[in-house]
Amino acid sequence: xxxxxxxxxxxxxxxxxxxxxxxxxxxxxxxxxxxxxxxxxxxxxxxxxxxxxxxxxxxxxxxxxxxxxxxxxxxxxxxxxxxxxxxxxxxxxxxxxxxxxxxxxxxxxxxxxxxxxxxxxxxxxxxxxxxxxxxxxxxxxxxxxxxxxxxxxxxxxxxxxxxxxxxxxxxxxxxxxxxxxxxxxxxxxxxxxxxxxxxxxxxxxxxxxxxxxxxxxxxxxxxxxxxxxxxxxxxxxxxxxxxxxxxxxxxxxxxxxxxxxxxxxxxxxxxxxxxxxxxxxxxxxxxxxxxxxxxxxxxxxxxxxxxxxxxxxxxxxxxxxxxxxxxxxxxxxxxxxxxxxxxxxxxxxxxxxxxxxxxxxxxxxxxxxxxxxxxxxxxxxxxxxxxxxxxxxxxxxxxxxxxxxxxxxxxxxxxxxxxxxxxxxxxxxxxxxxxxxxxxxxxxxxxx
Numbered sequence: 001x002x003x004x005x006x007x008x009x010x011x012x013x014x015x016x017x018x019x020x021x022x023x024x025x026x027x028x029x030x031x032x033x034x035x036x037x038x039x040x041x042x043x044x045x046x047x048x049x050x051x052x053x054x055x056x057x058x059x060x061x062x063x064x065x066x067x068x069x070x071x072x073x074x075x076x077x078x079x080x081x082x083x084x085x086x087x088x089x090x091x092x093x094x095x096x097x098x099x100x101x102x103x104x105x106x107x108x109x110x111x112x113x114x115x116x117x118x119x120x121x122x123x124x125x126x127x128x129x130x131x132x133x134x135x136x137x138x139x140x141x142x143x144x145x146x147x148x149x150x151x152x153x154x155x156x157x158x159x160x161x162x163x164x165x166x167x168x169x170x171x172x173x174x175x176x177x178x179x180x181x182x183x184x185x186x187x188x189x190x191x192x193x194x195x196x197x198x199x200x201x202x203x204x205x206x207x208x209x210x211x212x213x214x215x216x217x218x219x220x221x222x223x224x225x226x227x228x229x230x231x232x233x234x235x236x237x238x239x240x241x242x243x244x245x246x247x248x249x250x251x252x253x254x255x256x257x258x259x260x261x262x263x264x265x266x267x268x269x270x271x272x273x274x275x276x277x278x279x280x281x282x283x284x285x286x287x288x289x290x291x292x293x294x295x296x297x298x299x300x301x302x303x304x305x306x307x308x309x310x311x312x313x314x315x316x317x318x319x320x321x322x323x324x325x326x327x328x329x330x331x332x333x334x335x336x337x338x339x340x341x342x343x344x345x346x347x348x349x350x351x352x353x354x355x356x357x358x359x360x361x362x363x364x365x366x367x368x369x370x371x372x373x374x375x376x377x378x379x380x381x382x383x384x385x386x387x388x389x390x391x392x393x394x395x396x397x398x399x400x401x402x403x404x405x406x407x408x409x410x411x412x413x414x415x416x417x418x419x420x421x422x423x424x425x426x427x428x429x430x431x432x433x434x435x436x437x438x439x440x441x442x443x444x445x446x447x448x
Contacts, residue, residue: 018372018446019075019416020302020315023252023284024272025375026385026402026413029069031079033398034058035385038067039271039281040100042156042203042258043074044135050074050307051135053083053101053113054257057278062120063098066113068136073307074262075373076416083113083139084130091128091144095120098128100201100257102157103135104165104185111135112185114167116155117144125151125172129186147179147188154200154216156258161206166192166234168202168213176202176215178234192234197241199227201256205266207290214244214268214295216255221275223250230293244268244288244295252299254284265310266290268297277383280402287312302375316446318375321361321427323440330430332357337379339408340441345379347439349388350431358430359440366419367448374417374427374445376401377410378438388437391428392417401438410441419445 027036041054052069065082083101087093097118103111110131117128126146130139146152147167156168158178165181167188176195179188199215206212211231217224225248227241245251254270270284286297287305302315323346324334335347350356366372378401380386385400395418404411419425427445431437 018304018316018370018448019073020304020373020414020446021075021285022302022373022375022412022414023286023300024282024412026400026411027077027283028398028400028413028415029077029079033387033400035279035400035402036069036077036079036283037279038069039273039278040257042102042269043260044103046135048072051080052077053103053136055099055101056082057281059279061097061278062094063092063096066098066101066115066139070136071307074267074305080136081138083132083136084141091117092141097122100155102155102258104157104159105135106165106185107163107183109133110184111137111139113139114155114157116153118153122153125153127152127155127167127169131186142186147177148191150174150177154202156202156204158204158206160234166204168204170198170200170202170218172198176200176213193236193238195229195238199241201226203256203259203269205259205261205290207266210293212259212290212295213238214256214259215241216251221273223253223255223273225249226251226254226256226270228295230295239293245297249299252284252286252297259288261310262305263308263310265312267305267310277403279384282402302373316372316448318444318446319365320442320444321364322442323359327360327362328357329360330355330357332359335439337408337410337439337441339406340379340410341377345410345439345441347379347436349429349437349440350433350435352435353433354431355433356431356436358428360426360428361443362426363423364419364425364427364445365423365447366421366425366445369419369421370446370448371416371418372446374415374443376413376415376429376438376443377441378413379404379407379410379441380438381407386436386438387432387434389428389430389432390415390417391426391430393420393425398432413438
């Protein structure tokens with residue numbers, strides 16, 4: 001059984017064991033000092049490096065760029081490159097739709113990117129193909145077309161154990177299709193299977209000779225109970241579609257984008273879309289349990305994954321440090337927040353010019369010296385990211401804070417920091433010198 005059932009009991013050694021994935025939180029990347037923009041994407045591992053490739057939605061739904069981020073541990077990500085960028089005209093021009101980029105390497109070592117290409121009205125329903133000599137290099141866009149003359153919107157890629165490549169594509173007229181690619185992965189060759197039911201956002205893995213297809217119902221930007229089906233053959237014998245998250249949870253308010261194999265285990269990757277402000281869309285990554293022909297995910301506020309073996313466990317317990325109990329300076333002040341812990345937060349951090357207000361917690365405890373992940377509960381009533389300088393024990397970094405849902409429901413932002421053993425850790429949040437930062441409800445600090 002390939003399971004995460006030992007999730008709570010597993011012990012991972014070393015400082016990296018404290019690094020946590022925080023589903024749905026603001027995820028600041030190094031190199032951009034802003035929330036990761038890799039929506040509708042997937043992760044590919046080459047050597048000891050993970051590459052996250054997806055859509056940049058910083059300025060809305062129209063195409064801006066396809067971005068690549070790198071990581072060694074699946075938690076700390078660095079912006080590396082724009083793989084495709086906005087052109088003056090054509091498929092990659094203004095007001096175009098370029099979605100769900102996926103990459104696959106052919107037998108000659110070339111990287112091939114497939115993506116959904118469309119007009120702003122979604123009337124073209126095509127795939128696009130681009131190539132590069134390196135996974136995170138600049139890609140040359142080749143062309144767009146309807147595969148085998150049929151519509152294609154949400155799509156994915158799958159590489160089988162025999163080296164064959166497949167396009168997974170939503171044909172609105174007929175259903176969800178599996179189409180075999182040519183040997184160089186740059187074109188389609190022939191139909192493999194048609195699911196007559198209508199699903200989108202497909203992703204596939206193969207575990208012990210059994211194929212698992214994951215997909216979403218067609219509900220636009222709204223979330224739903226995503227489904228999965230299995231078979232020992234791509235061409236027949238697929239089981240009835242079933243939930244892999246608890247019924248009614250709407251896949252924890254997410255839509256499937258990819259499934260990542262880590263060692264002998266798997267991670268579900270989903271997008272939590274905010275259609276009215278796509279820039280603030282976040283990532284729901286959770287352990288995926290595969291047992292026989294079943295698949296399931298459960299919710300974790302924070303969890304830890306070993307980037308080499310895929311072993312995972314729930315995140316450590318946390319101490320909560322309230323903003324209003326911290327030391328405030330430079331104009332920072334307590335503000336009302338009915339949904340915050342203690343019904344208040346700290347506002348006026350930073351300023352429109354100058355350093356402005358700041359908040360400081362001293363005597364912060366940790367049972368061990370470790371590199372770990374803090375969770376800030378914050379408010380941001382703007383439509384854009386706010387930024388602040390987070391300093392922990394003298395080490396500073398710029399952290400992003402996405403807009404929150406309303407004026408009284410705190411959102412989360414995560415940051416990787418180093419803590420010392422004992423109760424002498426100091427955490428400060430201050431302005432960047434170019435605007436106000438978020439209102440801070442509290443900071444959640446792992447105890448170990």
